[in-house]
Amino acid sequence: AQTVTQSQPEMSVQEAETVTLSCTYDTSENNYYLFWYKQPPSRQMILVIRQEAYKQQNATENRFSVNFQKAAKSFSLKISDSQLGDTAMYFCAFARYFGNEKLTFGTGTRLTIIP
Amino acid sequence: EAQVTQNPRYLITVTGKKLTVTCSQNMNHEYMSWYRQDPGLGLRQIYYSMNVEVTDKGDVPEGYKVSRKEKRNFPLILESPSPNQTSLYFCASSLGTGANTDTQYFGPGTRLTVL
Numbered sequence: 001a002q003t004v005t006q007s008q009p010e011m012s013v014q015e016a017e018t019v020t021l022s023c024t025y026d027t028s029e030n031n032y033y034l035f036w037y038k039q040p041p042s043r044q045m046i047l048v049i050r051q052e053a054y055k056q057q058n059a060t061e062n063r064f065s066v067n068f069q070k071a072a073k074s075f076s077l078k079i080s081d082s083q084l085g086d087t088a089m090y091f092c093a094f095a096r097y098f099g100n101e102k103l104t105f106g107t108g109t110r111l112t113i114i115p
Numbered sequence: 116e117a118q119v120t121q122n123p124r125y126l127i128t129v130t131g132k133k134l135t136v137t138c139s140q141n142m143n144h145e146y147m148s149w150y151r152q153d154p155g156l157g158l159r160q161i162y163y164s165m166n167v168e169v170t171d172k173g174d175v176p177e178g179y180k181v182s183r184k185e186k187r188n189f190p191l192i193l194e195s196p197s198p199n200q201t202s203l204y205f206c207a208s209s210l211g212t213g214a215n216t217d218t219q220y221f222g223p224g225t226r227l228t229v230l
Binding site: 004035037042043044045047050091093095101102103104105106107108 | 146148150155156157158159160163165173203205207209218219220221223224
């Protein structure tokens with residue numbers, strides 16, 4: 001079974017600064033997907049970024065980028081030039097390459113951007 | 116607009132009174148899932164379906180039933196709700212397995228309170 005660990009329950013950062021959220025996972029699979037989802041106060045689950053384990057290149061989406069370290073089973077999210085709208089709960093999630101109908105989530109990190 | 120819808124968005128009920136939470140997607144997705152979100156636990160999968168008439172248990176299926184009679188709909192049924200089923204519920208769907216089809220799209224959530 002896979003597990004996902006987010007060791008930072010809460011974080012806060014000043015607006016315009018850069019923040020990194022940590023995520024580690026455990027799996028015996030070689031191919032899989034990793035995700036970061038954002039949950040703002042509206043409770044909607046919004047996909048932020050997606051990484052395929054068989055790709056060496058780290059995924060990037062505008063101000064959001066990941067540091068994917070496959071050997072270390074680490075998948076951190078970096079938010080650059082943070083904005084007030086980034087205030088949300090962030091969840092790291094894992095899906096197998098085959099059998100990806102199930103997402104395994106971490107417990108989340110609550111991020112607050114301070115004006 | 117491509118979306119996953121859930122109804123109702125909020126529900127307060129009493130122990131033992133059967134209820135159904137509906138979920139519908141308009142993206143012709145094969146995979147659909149139900150998750151529950153509880154503080155400190157992240158999201159956990161309840162049931163999933165890989166196609167019409169194909170359903171299987173997730174991590175926390177006790178006390179829940181599902182059905183998939185049509186591709187677009189995946190209702191969650193609580194035959195005899197109990198207070199420990201008070202939670203935030205999400206329906207999600209994805210196109211299927213394989214590259215670029217793995218991303219799960221979430222509905223807006225249903226806040227259920229069982230008294």
